[in-house]
Amino acid sequence: MAQEFIKFGKNLVDTREFLAPGHNFCLGCGEVLAMRLVCKTLGEKVIIAMATGCDEVSSTPLPVTSWRVPWVHTLFENVGAEISGIEAGMKALMRKGRIPQRDIKFVGMAGDGGTMDIGLQALSGAIERGHNFLYLCWDNEAYMNTGIQRSSGTPYGASTTTAPAGKISVGQRTWKKNMVEIAAAHNIPYAATACPSYPFDLMNKVKKGAEIEGPAYIHILCPCPVGWRFPSNLTIEIGRLAVETGIFPLYEVENGRYKLNIDRPKLKPVEEYIKPQGRYRHLPQEELQKIQERVNEEYAKLKAKVAAFAA
Amino acid sequence: MSRRVALEGSHAVAEAVRMANVDVIASYPITPQTHIPERLAEMVANGELDAEYIPVESEHSAMSACVGAAAVGARAFNTTSGQGLELMHEVLYVASSMRYPTVMAICNRGLSAPLSVWADHSDAMAVRDTGWIQVFCQNNQEVFDMTLWAFRVGEDPRVLFPVMVYLDGFTLSHVIEPVNLPQQEEVDRFLPKLQYRFALNPDNPMTHGAFGPPDIYTEAKIAQEVAFRKSKEVLLQGWKEFGDIFGRYYYPVELYKAENAKTLLVLQGSLSETAKLVVDKRRESGEPVGLIYLRLWRPFPLHEFRQAVKDVDTLIIFDRCISFGGPGGPVCSEIRSALYDMERRPKVVGFVGGLGGRDVSVGDFEHVIDRGREVAKKGSEEIFETVGVRGEVVGIRG
The missing domain is CATH 3.40.50.920 (Rossmann fold)
Structure with missing residues (x-):
């Protein structure tokens, strides 16, 4: 494939597709939108290890594959360890002259369950050991592949099949685990949040994360029409609202320095984000208020970090 | 000319791994296996073995890291015991089913509960059907020989299966016995460099580990079984060649x-x-x-x-x-x-x-x-x- 670019403002975007069409992702899937842009950014000199999940089953039913770059899937919880082995193996082979020295990006990918729940240990180990890799979490805020079961990435008040709203339940009773802070707490060179609703921000972060020496972590919010229950033409809009309400701020932590990439003078009310989504339909007004207060608090904490540790 | 030295089983494994010039070691400490990763870590630290030593955070990750290393065509080694082998259980099936020829030494140990660190074959029997080639050792000479042989036969393009070498915890792993160590040149003659045809590489993109819908899963598993049984010929040939070079002949x-x-x-x-x-x-x-x-x-x-x-x-x-x-x-x-x-x-x-x-x-x-x-x-x-x-x-x- 010849490399050509399309220019969007000051952004150059590769015209080549490394994630081939014909896959089985759902209509309006935020994850595959992000994945396509990520692959364009990473280019062909890459090896990807992916966990079990929507992203894996939708791209590779034997005997076909959507991957035009080297790609491996083995299990659910081991991407951190597997990419460690891939990186170490290539490093050893290059050092020993068995294969030519070259720049290859090693990229691990998993969903919120594969990252924040079952795969957290392997990821933490890989980050702590300082392997040179980029890790991308596709966060659609529940186990969507198995049918919308709650994860530690599911936000408070969302109804899922294993934390359903009921007569005496608001649905998810816990606040979303802050995975970016957990990654950043390992003192890694680069951690960031992103969302396919902000494609150039996403691509720039992937480029930065891939070029940095050492572990880099990017947490990508991927709106899911099926699991969040909104019309599939609203994916981009919902992602924007997540950012504009401050529920999912776009920021980077580079060598401990915080930077907000989108910092609106005034946040939209969380209600604007929550109302279009069926997973929140049951929520009474006082619960909305509770979420609003929490978002205000978390956003203020983030702003304080930005002020204290400015990039 | 070989050298006759006194070695405990663990160090016999480490010597074989060093002479096999492995590229990646990923291992998590567990009694009674610890002397193996300790000795290998020393060898790497002293520059006696040019390998990446990954001090993983669990056995599950140890096996997963070896799978990753094998996927890019690196010679990978892992070692564990008892509970560790149980923890990596699901990864064992992946290594064999995806035809990654990695080698693991297991210092056999009883399974909890009650906790036991001592010799027992319950760990081995629990992974009997994982599709790994498996051999048991009687003494430390065999421990060295089987470890070397494991790389040779597992990596053979006609085999491409991972190999487990079993040595009894403590009674072999910690007991010193005389072992004949060969010359490096003899080892190199027996064990060629790993040439894994399906290595992940950007020059020739491949998909490893696509999922198997019902219309293809059965064929995939039967193909694996046929290849696994057929590998026996190469295992026997490997022992024959081993005997011709080192003078010790082994049989199934x-x-x-x-x-x-x-x-x-x-x-x-x-x-x-x-x-x-x-x-x-x-x-x-x-x-x-x-x-x-x-x-x-x-x-x-x-x-x-x-x-x-x-x-x-x-x-x-x-x-x-x-x-x-x-x-x-x-x-x-x-x-x-x-x-x-x-x-x-x-x-x-x-x-x-x-x-x-x-x-x-x-x-x-x-x-x-x-x-x-x-x-x-x-x-x-x-x-x-x-x-x-x-x-x-x-x-x-x-």
Whole structure:
């Protein structure tokens, strides 16, 4: 494939597709939108290890594959360890002259369950050991592949099949685990949040994360029409609202320095984000208020970090 | 010219791994395996072995890292014991089913609960069906030889399966024995560099590990089984070539004083060396007793085993593991099944002992032989009998 670019403002975007069409992702899937842009950014000199999940089953039913770059899937919880082995193996082979020295990006990918729940240990180990890799979490805020079961990435008040709203339940009773802070707490060179609703921000972060020496972590919010229950033409809009309400701020932590990439003078009310989504339909007004207060608090904490540790 | 040195089993493994010039070591510490990763880490730290040592945070990750390293064509080594092997269970199936030829040394240990760090084959038996080539070692020379052989045969393009080398925890891993170490040049002649045709590489993008819908899963698994069974020819060839270079020849089913024997003991692991002392004694007094050492556990050497026992009256199988509620110890029930279709087959008597590091003495094997022959003659209502257990329980009924 010849490399050509399309220019969007000051952004150059590769015209080549490394994630081939014909896959089985759902209509309006935020994850595959992000994945396509990520692959364009990473280019062909890459090896990807992916966990079990929507992203894996939708791209590779034997005997076909959507991957035009080297790609491996083995299990659910081991991407951190597997990419460690891939990186170490290539490093050893290059050092020993068995294969030519070259720049290859090693990229691990998993969903919120594969990252924040079952795969957290392997990821933490890989980050702590300082392997040179980029890790991308596709966060659609529940186990969507198995049918919308709650994860530690599911936000408070969302109804899922294993934390359903009921007569005496608001649905998810816990606040979303802050995975970016957990990654950043390992003192890694680069951690960031992103969302396919902000494609150039996403691509720039992937480029930065891939070029940095050492572990880099990017947490990508991927709106899911099926699991969040909104019309599939609203994916981009919902992602924007997540950012504009401050529920999912776009920021980077580079060598401990915080930077907000989108910092609106005034946040939209969380209600604007929550109302279009069926997973929140049951929520009474006082619960909305509770979420609003929490978002205000978390956003203020983030702003304080930005002020204290400015990039 | 080889050098004769005193080595504990763990260090024999480490020497073989060093001479195999592995690229990646990923291992998590667990008793009694620790001396292996410790020695390898030292070798890497001193520049005696040019490898990436990944100090992983669990056995699950150890195996996953080896899978990753193997996927890019690196020679990877892992080592564990007991609980560690159980923790990596699901990854074992991945390594074999995705045809990643990695090698793992296992210092066999009992499984919790109660916690035991001592020799027992329960860990090995629990991973019997994971699609790995599996061999048991009797002494530290075999530990060195089998580790080297494991890389050679597992990586053969006709095989491409991972290999487990079993050595009994403590009784081999921590016991010092004389071991002949070959010259590096001889090792290089025996073990070519790994050329993995399916290595992940941007120049030739491949998809590893696509999922298997029902219309293709069965074919994938049958293809794996056919290839796995076929690998036995290469395993035997590997042992032949090993013998031609190093002077020690190995066989999947090894016979000890089995000529004209009417009774054969069947063992795996280091207990065979104790049992051989008893066989020697019996032979001296003219009794037709011998021993089968079942080295190759998977793929099961069906033909060789049947051939070895076709003229024997009694087989006495010694299991170092309980198959709870099963039709006998795991080795015993498997051998009964393997012999069932023979027109003339020996009586099979099962014993279980040596659990969790319990010593099995010469006296115990004297008892096993006498009692085994008695049971073969008179029959018994017991499925198997136990050895060296305090208290009333001797036989276990169905």
